[in-house]
Amino acid sequence: MLMMAAAALLPSMAQEVEVVSRQRLLQDVEGPAYYPVLNQTGDRLLFLSENGSLKYYDLTDNVTTTVADGYVAGHDACWGGDGKVYFVTQEVADNHLIYRTGKSFDPLTHKTVQLTEAQHGAVCAVAASRGGALRAPGGNSYQSQGDIGSSAWTEGSRVHITVNGEERVFSPVDSWAGYLWASLSPDGKRVAFFAAGKGIVVIDLRGQILAMPGNYEMPCWYNNDYLVAQNATDDGHQFTSSQIVLLKSDGMWKAELTKPASMAMQPTCGGGKIVYTTIDGLLYEMKINIYE
């Protein structure tokens, strides 16, 4: 077991995090795998395979299943609260415009359903507590039912938060380039997202800023109090370091879960597990203990 020295922001709030285990996933089974996404219970893991196919790995029975084939077949995929995979495929038309189609995949029936027709422009798969949605600003959107529960997604410099079917839009910080990676806390009370040039922003459901824990990417909620994120550096062309960090959502504490040279990236959390990949596509599952 590995005890990570926590880099406490405030000495009086010193804490420690213990890496209980770190395990390679799908070793000798899959080639490089990227953009892992755990479901809420942490027993299923979406990922993009080397050739771009969207697959999921069932950690309980050790089986992988292909959701969609072909490069960029499925991206920004997510697990809906109904257990389905919501994802987007794209095709380049003869006029060289890209047309995107929203779809869902049901792991129970292995059936893929087209939810939105092919349309030009952005289409975003959104996870919700009771289902999923496909958001297409200025186009045709879809949601799995009238009240999909709670969800959060970003578009431009706006974060959209839906609570009990009611959507609210906030722009709590200035960010020219835009917001990314909105994530709803497990208790549904807070949203973390990334504002380009500013870093992670934690807001409540009324759009009030609660904390800005730092300039890290791809935040996801480890539990109701902690976030896991990516801390990468580059020279403008290629990555020069990348690590996984643990952040207290109030911004008062942080710790390294991997070293900068680990080139670990794209973290996802669910069911008390952390999964991340590396620059060369090696998937790892990490378990931690946090001592407060």
Added chain:
Amino acid sequence: MKKLLLQSSIMALLAIFAVNIANAQQPHVYINPGHGGYDSDDRNMVIYPFQQGDSAGSWESKSNLRKGLALRDILQKKGYRTSISRVTNTTADDLALSTIVALCNQSGADVFYSIHSNATGTSSRTNFPMVFYRGYTGSPQIANADVLAADLEPYLYASETTVWTHNYQIWGDWSFRPEWGTQGYGVLRGNRAVANLSEGSFHDYIPEAYRLLGLQYCWMEGWNISLGADKYFDRLGYFSQGAITGNVRDDRIKRLQECAQPFLVYDDDNLMPIHSATVRLLDDNGTEVQRTQTDTLRNGIYTFKYVNPGIYTVEVTEPSHFTQTATVTVNANGSTYQNFYLKRVRDTPPVVVDYTPVWQEGDPAVKCSTSIVLSFNWDMDSVTTCDAFTLDPPLEGDFSWEDSYYRLIFTPKDAFDVNTLYTLTLKKTAEHGGGTPMDEDFTLQFYTQPRNHLSELAVFPYEKAPVHFKTPNVELRVDSLLDSYNLFQKLRVLDSEGNELAWNKRSIKYNKRGDDYGYVRIPLTKDIEVGKDYHLILDVDIADTAGIHLPAARDIVFHGVDAGAEKPDMEVLDDFESVTGYNCSNNTITASSDRLFGSKSMQVTYDLTDYDGYWTRISAPGYLESLPHKFVEGDTLGVHVWGDMSCNDLWAVLWADDEACEKLISLGKIDYHGWRYISVPVKNLPEGDFKFAAFEIRSEGSPMCKSGTIRFDNLLRKRGTGGIDEVKLANMQLNVADDYIVVSADTWVQGIELVDVNGRTVKASGNNCLNISQVEPGVYLVRVHINGRTATQKVKL
């Protein structure tokens, strides 16, 4: 009220429908101006007059942003939808690679351009555009990324305002950076738009760095990228306006080298860009349509944006140059390139304003290596000026120009003649760059020194020199101190096939200030081959510090030998494993590990400065006086000498037994480096035995002979045989029996030697009786030493 609501709803639905229809056809381009801010990873090129870190200077982050903003504005004007990752140049704008990719993906863009400029990362300089996509070359990970690149590159490469050194290149990043595996460029990794990363030019090519400082130049690259997008989306016919751009340069004045280090320039970049030139665009009525100005950032770029198709006149004016115009045609959505080469206004005749050599009667004479330099008030026309140049007496030479034709240099092909009065006349037919001749002839005179070439004191190897094979030294000695700059490149050793042998440059020795003569000594890095011929080439431009060079190049043939080769017919008199007993006045004698045989040689470090007549002796110890070590007429003396190229004479000194008679045998001049085997016959000796007494070093008193270090190894002797008559003493008798040779005489017999046909002493005794019972049968020479005399007689055993 319900009706009103219904109408409003219908209007709203129609508006959404209209937006959707527009969106359905409107290409969406995501623009990523690479880097951001003024930090260490933002590629600051330090160019005059900007200091390192000056945000006003050349930064890739800044020019990338200017191109990106221009592209955004142009594409919007052309009806595209755009997104851009930054609009200012601060550290906070330098978004992480994953963030840029995610922003592009979230935006739903059709294509993605990451805009950069390139650098070699080496001292070499080049300039050409490159475009990358994710994947292997020819196999993009995102379909059509190679098509997007192929549609873009010709528009970038079409630019005639820059100077390209190579054709454009298109690469898959996995092929271009195989050492990165499939990681590739960060902004292409995971990017699901049809994505390119363009390196529009090389910003470490200094003239390009100056161009990239210019807003108009960056705008034009944005324009050209927009044409690539138009081509990709088949929208070239959608936009009705074009652009005109070009470079304004002087037609002959050279670009100034103002940076801390000289920089490479190619082709038209050799010419001076013109600052603050007013450039007007006139329609066919002469009406001004647009007006712009070249900046003061050493690039000379002008651009006219959004010009309606048609035929125009571009007029360039600048007070110090003649106005120039050109007719150009502008096509819809096209780029028109028109460069200008302005002629300077030169309003006075040319005159020589400065010159060298400056000399008048009574002044010291001028070095024969000097060049004639004429400086003018205007840049001169090369042809008429060189034609107007005459020298009396005539001398062949080369003309060169400096400072953009303001300075003419005449360099003699060889050297000026010695002790000669030269008269230079520049006839008034010499013209400046504008074609006006001088008002009157210009003349100057100078008298030359009595020396015009280097005098070679010595060189090793010399012609046909035998050179010991072991990493030989090469040395040139001349009569004045050599200019050591790149001197080793002017001496070469070639094998018989013309292959150049490498110098051991770490061990090179040069003359230094205060030395009495000039020299350079360089060892080769490797051994040469025994039995092979080699060439030492001395270039004619080997020169002293005053620029006086050799009179001619030299090609010296030498031969590889093994100075330590076995000599079976010789016997070793002294192997110099010990130097005990040797003496050399105040000079130092030591045993050296640099030897040919055994483990030691004898090293003598000498200084002849304090000795009258410049000589010294290395006296031999007493044991060499014993009979087996003595020489007689007809013997051969051999010795291995490690020379120091002192050019001193080396002698062997033999003494008669009673030391009443001394005989010097020349071992030659020490005009070599390294080991050499010296073998000389012992001739003209008076009758009797002579012992080896000393080596003697003698100099002629030249500076290079004053001191040095030489070594000796294995002193040899070969007994004389053929050609030497038997010497019989009248009162001596030789009796040869089965087991003994017995000599009887009327006086004391000092000893007997039995010498075989090879001159080797087979057996010797110190009395009149020699046991021959173990000697092989054959013909021998018996040498009998009697009372200071020697008799010889052949015997058959």
